Amino acid sequence: MTDSSDLGVERTLVVLKPDAVTRGLAGRILTRFEDANLKIVGVKMKQMDADFARKHYFDLEERLGAEVYNSTAGFMQSNPVMAVVLEGVNAVTTVRKIIGATLPSEAAPGTVRGDFAHQTKASADVSGKAVMNLVHASGNVEEAKYEVNLWFGEDEQFDYETAAEKLAY
Ligand SMILES: Nc1ncnc2c1ncn2[C@@H]1O[C@@H]2COP(=O)(O)O[C@H]2[C@H]1O
Numbered sequence: 302m303t304d305s306s307d308l309g310v311e312r313t314l315v316v317l318k319p320d321a322v323t324r325g326l327a328g329r330i331l332t333r334f335e336d337a338n339l340k341i342v343g344v345k346m347k348q349m350d351a352d353f354a355r356k357h358y359f360d361l362e363e364r365l366g367a368e369v370y371n372s373t374a375g376f377m378q379s380n381p382v383m384a385v386v387l388e389g390v391n392a393v394t395t396v397r398k399i400i401g402a403t404l405p406s407e408a409a410p411g412t413v414r415g416d417f418a419h420q421t422k423a424s425a426d427v428s429g430k431a432v433m434n435l436v437h438a439s440g441n442v443e444e445a446k447y448e449v450n451l452w453f454g455e456d457e458q459f460d461y462e463t464a465a466e467k468l469a470y
Contacts, residue, residue, distance in 0.1 A: 308390060309390045309391055310388060310389065310390055310392070311388070311389070311390075311391065311392040311393050311442060311445060312342065312386055312387065312388045312392060312445060312446075312449050312458070313386070313387050313388075313392045313393045313396050313438060313439045313445040313448075313449070314384065314385070314386060314387075314437075314438070314439045314445060314448035314449050314452055314453075315334070315384070315385045315386075315387055315396060315400075315436060315437065315438050315439075316357075316377075316382050316383070316384050316385075316436070316437040316438075316452075317330060317331075317382060317383040317384075317385070317435070317436060318376070318377065318382055318433070318434070318435055318436060318437060319376065319377065319379045319380035319381070319382060320418075320433040320434075320435055321383070321417075321435040321436060322346075322380060322381055322382060322383055323380050324417075326417055326435065327383055329417075330413055330417075330435065330436065331385065333399050333413060334385075334387055334396065334399060337389070337395060337399060338389055338390075338465070339387040339388065339389040339392055339395065339396065340387065340388045340389060340463055341385055341386070341387060342386050342387070342388045342458050342459050342460070342461075343384075343385065343386035343449075343452075343453045343457050343458045343459065344383070344384070344385045344386070345383070345384050345452075345453070345457065346381050346382070346383050346384075347381065347382055347383075347384060347452075348378070348380075348381050348382075349377050349378050349382060350378060351374065351378065354374035354377050354378060355374070356451055357377075357448065357451060357452075358370060358373060358374055358377075361373060361374075372430055372431040373431050373432070375431065376431030376433070377431075384452045384453070386449055386452075386453055386458055392445075393438075393439055393440075393441060393442050393445050396438045396439075397438055397440070398412075399412065399413060400412060400413045400414055400435075400436045400438050401413060401414040401415045402414065402415075403432065403434060404432060404434070405418035405419040405432070405433075405434050406419055408434075413435060413436055414434050414435055414436065417435060418433065418434050418435045
């Protein structure tokens with residue numbers, strides 16, 4: 302059997318943030334990933350707590366300061382989130398392209414944030430307020446490994462062949 306790592310197949314973590322869940326955008330956002338041939342291999346809803354937020358954003362305070370950390374961690378606990386593991390060739394980079402720039406005001410049309418996040422008042426980068434940018438996605442392959450393992454056990458990730466894979470190979 303071919304080792305999928307030979308083909309550049311990666312797994313990455315996507316978290317649909319409280320604004321995506323409460324605005325009823327989960328389906329439309331997931332469709333974008335599926336349309337790009339990214340395979341859903343794990344999915345769950347979760348109410349994050351302070352301890353889990355710290356584990357997920359373990360270096361955010363050091364990187365961007367306490368204000369960004371506190372607002373982001375607080376926002377992530379404000380309502381349930383939906384976490385998804387996506388698998389595909391160059392999945393980490395592909396997902397980041399699909400979601401667009403971190404700040405909705407800078408996200409290009411056609412991206413998730415550019416299409417759905419920029420028009421909300423709270424999406425502006427207002428000091429002390431969380432950026433409501435709908436989606437979190439792992440920033441690089443190393444981060445993806447850490448985040449996928451943090452959110453999902455081995456028994457919560459699934460191996461299966463999509464219909465397209467069956468036809469293609
Ligand atoms: N310039 C910024 N201003 C405010 N918040 C930011 C900035 N850059 C990153 N963040 C927040 O930090 C988070 C890091 O991971 P996320 O992709 O979940 O989403 C990011 C934003 O919520």
